[in-house]
Amino acid sequence: MTDLSRRALLGISASAGLAAIVGVEPAVRPAAAADGPILKPLPPEYFTVYGSNAEMRWEAMAGQGYHTPVDRFFVRDHTRTPRIDAATWRLKLFGSGLRGSPTEDAPVTFDYDELRAMPSRTITAFIECAGNGRSFYTSQQGQTVSGTAWRLGAVGVARWRGVPLAEVLRRAGLSAGAVDVMPRGLDPDYVDAGTNHGRVRRPLPIAKALDDVLLAYEMNGEPLPPDHGHPVRLVVPGWIGIASIKWVGDIEVAAEPLHSPWDTRYYRMFGPGYPEEGSAPLTRQVVKSAFELPWNGTLAAGRTHVLRGRSWSGNGPVRSVEVSTDGGRTWRRAIPVGTAKPRAWLRWTLPWTPSGTGAHTLLARATDATGAVQPDSAAYNTLGYLFGAVVRHPVTVA
Ligand SMILES: Nc1nc2c(c(=O)[nH]1)N[C@H]1C(S)=C(S)[C@@H](COP(=O)(O)O)O[C@H]1N2
Ligand SMILES: [Mo]
Numbered sequence: 001m002t003d004l005s006r007r008a009l010l011g012i013s014a015s016a017g018l019a020a021i022v023g024v025e026p027a028v029r030p031a032a033a034a035d036g037p038i039l040k041p042l043p044p045e046y047f048t049v050y051g052s053n054a055e056m057r058w059e060a061m062a063g064q065g066y067h068t069p070v071d072r073f074f075v076r077d078h079t080r081t082p083r084i085d086a087a088t089w090r091l092k093l094f095g096s097g098l099r100g101s102p103t104e105d106a107p108v109t110f111d112y113d114e115l116r117a118m119p120s121r122t123i124t125a126f127i128e129c130a131g132n133g134r135s136f137y138t139s140q141q142g143q144t145v146s147g148t149a150w151r152l153g154a155v156g157v158a159r160w161r162g163v164p165l166a167e168v169l170r171r172a173g174l175s176a177g178a179v180d181v182m183p184r185g186l187d188p189d190y191v192d193a194g195t196n197h198g199r200v201r202r203p204l205p206i207a208k209a210l211d212d213v214l215l216a217y218e219m220n221g222e223p224l225p226p227d228h229g230h231p232v233r234l235v236v237p238g239w240i241g242i243a244s245i246k247w248v249g250d251i252e253v254a255a256e257p258l259h260s261p262w263d264t265r266y267y268r269m270f271g272p273g274y275p276e277e278g279s280a281p282l283t284r285q286v287v288k289s290a291f292e293l294p295w296n297g298t299l300a301a302g303r304t305h306v307l308r309g310r311s312w313s314g315n316g317p318v319r320s321v322e323v324s325t326d327g328g329r330t331w332r333r334a335i336p337v338g339t340a341k342p343r344a345w346l347r348w349t350l351p352w353t354p355s356g357t358g359a360h361t362l363l364a365r366a367t368d369a370t371g372a373v374q375p376d377s378a379a380y381n382t383l384g385y386l387f388g389a390v391v392r393h394p395v396t397v398a
Pocket of ligand 1: 073074075076077078079127128129130184185186187200227228229240241242243244245246247
């Protein structure tokens with residue numbers, strides 16, 4: 001039996017069985033046979049697809065406004081996008097960090113309408129995969145790393161509306177002793193090399209949880225789309241994408257430190273120079289820049305082009321950007337477009353009149369408000385996280 005037909009059979013029998021016994025639609029519907037892992041269209045002019053992950057082509061941001069439209073926002077699914085019915089969905093909170101220590105079997109619950117009725121907040125923030133830029137460890141530094149070979153398109157900036165996580169924790173009875181919260185997704189268990197790691201979940205320290213984290217139900221003014229976490233996801237500004245758990249079903253709140261494979265086995269630095277168990281769990285993203293140009297694209301000779309790009313950092317706003325059009329020999333200050341937002345990017349431009357024809361290398365190097373500047377090379381780690389070095393972007397002038 002093929003994988004597809006097996007999935008189809010399982011899907012049909014599971015839904016028929018549940019409907020017969022319970023008589024209601026389950027909150028998480030089995031995937032239809034025709035669905036790929038990602039549900040939204042992935043046109044090749046906007047995306048490069050790697051299985052259940054889809055990277056935005058940076059030229060798709062050319063001519064766009066500040067935010068990344070949903071139709072070109074990258075998707076990173078450990079397994080596949082579940083279809084979740086907001087009407088039957090419940091958010092469950094439990095654990096030793098809540099008053100009365102409610103258990104997983106008898107949690108505090110909120111439904112979708114209750115969440116939407118709470119005071120809301122809207123923020124503009126990037127979500128970026130910790131592995132964004134991973135392919136450059138190999139192509140620029142000659143190093144072998146494992147994981148999806150992203151270029152720079154595993155990042156997007158959206159306007160997120162939702163309830164501050166702090167508000168929900170307070171209403172659930174947060175106690176003074178809480179140290180960690182652990183949101184968990186409703187997508188299928190993640191199985192890696194024969195090991196079932198369970199549902200995607202990652203602990204978040206209470207200080208960050210109470211600071212600026214959102215339980216978001218809207219993205220760019222629309223209900224959260226299925227691929228980006230419908231009905232509700234976390235948005236953890238400035239932090240690596242895995243912190244922003246999609247399709248949140250429950251949140252454990254604990255008076256002792258929590259762990260999961262996503263803060264022990266993954267999303268730490270491993271390799272030479274790091275302890276056996278890896279670095280501390282990764283939190284903030286590093287400074288990065290990208291041109292709104294195709295990779296290896298062609299620019300017309302003999303005229304002036306306005307180069308455009310965007311730079312961002314998990315430490316705060318980007319302060320300045322320099323651009324080199326001669327492979328890094330000379331640098332010019334890029335012209336900011338609008339103001340840099342603290343949790344998102346700075347747009348910039350620079351006119352360039354190429355001299356001669358042939359291969360050219362464009363570089364952009366940003367400095368953020370903390371003074372952090374993009375280095376020439378990134379610290380090697382076996383899983384290829386946090387590639388923050390200046391990227392050498394090839395173009396042909398013809
Ligand atoms: N439940 C769940 N949450 C998840 C993931 C996942 O596979 N399952 N992927 C994480 C990772 S690694 C990233 S980079 C972001 C990607 O968010 P996006 O797909 O909306 O761009 O979601 C995070 N949240
Ligand atoms: Mo990620």
